[in-house]
Amino acid sequence: MLDSSKYLTPRQIVAELDKYIIGQHDAKRNVAIALRNRWRRMHADPEMQKEIVPNNILMIGATGVGKTEIARRLASIADAPFTKVEASKFTEVGYVGRDVESMVRDLVEQAVNMVKTRKKEEVKQQAALLVEEVILDALIPPISQPGNRDMVGFGGNNHSSAEMPDSDLELNERTRERFRQKIRNGELEDRKIDIKVSQSPSSGVGVMGPGMDEMQMAGIQEMIGNMMPKKTKKRKVTIAEARKILLEEEAAKLIDMDEVKEEAIQKAESAGVIFIDEIDKVASASGKGGSGPDVSREGVQRDLLPIVEGSTVNTKYGVIKTDHILFIAAGAFHVAKPSDLIPELQGRFPIRVELQSLSKDDFYQILKFPKNALTKQYEELLRAEGVELSFTDEALRKLAEISFEVNAEVENIGARRLHTVMSRLLNDILFEVPDTIPPNAHLMITPELVEERLRDMVKNRDLSQYIL
Ligand SMILES: Nc1ncnc2c1ncn2[C@@H]1O[C@H](COP(=O)(O)OP(=O)(O)OP(=O)(O)O)[C@@H](O)[C@H]1O
Ligand SMILES: [Mg+2]
Secondary structure, rough: OHHHHHOHHHHHHHHHHHHOOOOOHHHHHOOOOOOOHHHHOOOOOOHHHOOOOOOOOOEEEEOOOOOOHHHHHHHOOOOEEEEEHHHHOOOOOOOOOOOHHHHHHHHHHHHHHHHHHHHHHHHHHHHHHHHHHHHHHHHHOOOOOOOOOOOOOOOOOOOOOHHHHHHHHHHHHHHHHHHHHHHHHOOOOOOOOOOEEEOOOOOOOOOOOOEEEEEEEEHHHHHHHOOOOOOEEEEEEEEHHHHHHHHHHHHHHHHHHHHHHHHHHHHHHHHHHEEOOHHHHHHOOOOOOOOOOHHHHHHHHHHHHHHOOOOOOEOEEEEEEEEOOOEEEEOOOOOOOOHHHHHHHOOOOOOEEEEOOOOOOHHHHHHHHOOOOHHHHHHHHHHHOEEEEEOOHHHHHHHHHHHHHOOOOOOOOOOHHHHHHHHHHHHHHHHHOOOOOOOOOOEEEEEHHHHHHHHHHHOHHHHHHHHH
């Protein structure tokens, strides 16, 4: 688990983030340091380990500048349990809605899945052999074991093996070996066989009583599920499908769930990252009195406090301590300011990083460079129709310029503006392919075209308010 090669260095983390996010170096740097610190801590002297608490991060930046995007990419980089939640979704304990502890339970769930997946991977080969046997049995049932009286032989004869001459046994064995080879060579992938699939027993009973939280509910549901007899169902599927289904089942049987739970809790405790988005939505803007929704918002902050400070949370996999979980919070803080958060909570996020507003040049780069750049997405969409779409560099500059202007004039929604502008620009093309624009067409987006499609819109403020 502490294999250092799997843990990226800060520079490597930033390099990974650079593939998707333009600019915002300060934010990238700080999340990279925080992430790497997890690994460093795990290698520190055990005495010290207990003392080293994560430096939680507060990311502050206008809307659409990449806060959530950084979190999303971080999730795929961090080889660690990671959950992203929106603070605005939570309600104070006692009110209807999700309570804040559920984020910790989500994290543990995530960790369990990670550990389970890894363990399944470890037993894959062993499981594959078992699966092969099951498939083979379905194709050519064995007759070698005495006592298998109800087994139907290949020819459908109901001989018991005791009366079976040796040659029949041998024949059966040989046939099975031949088919085993065929299965291995993938010659029988489309052949249909009957397999028994265990169905996860859904109790169908909705249990939700007053005063019960999500976890108790899940616990009860699981309990009922375990009490119900495991049902199996016969299904006729191709061997290829059967392999997929059975592999999952056999692998699950081979792993020890208690071990998984223990390791998952440990992993979530020491390496887990929780990203709390929209934290500003639970801060009450200064000056407002403590009435109405603000009361509940502050309640959410108060509920957050013990979790961020370190407490224990019950999950269906066991008890987890939250002391060493890394929290990254983000918010636009347009109305409320970080100082509007309750002081205790402010203190728990000592690292503040500000994300920069995006410039015209940033927009241009966002259109062009990220792995998932919008231009690449549309190119790919049209490629599916056999149409080749491309953008000249000047066209991208023009698009960036227009987006920037509309942001300045109408409302600043950051890089999200690129989405609206781009879809406006390409609307006609997307409609006409393939009816009037045939496959094999090559469409080049030039600055003139951009100008023609969008200029009026930009000039006419009323129009752009609605359309762009
Ligand atoms: N710096 C950037 N580099 C690349 N793409 C970006 C950048 N900033 C924003 N985007 C793109 O803009 C869109 C919105 O960004 P994101 O969701 O990160 O905004 P946000 O900062 O979380 O805003 P909000 O405060 O409204 O939640 C995403 O699709 C993302 O791809
Ligand atoms: Mg966001």
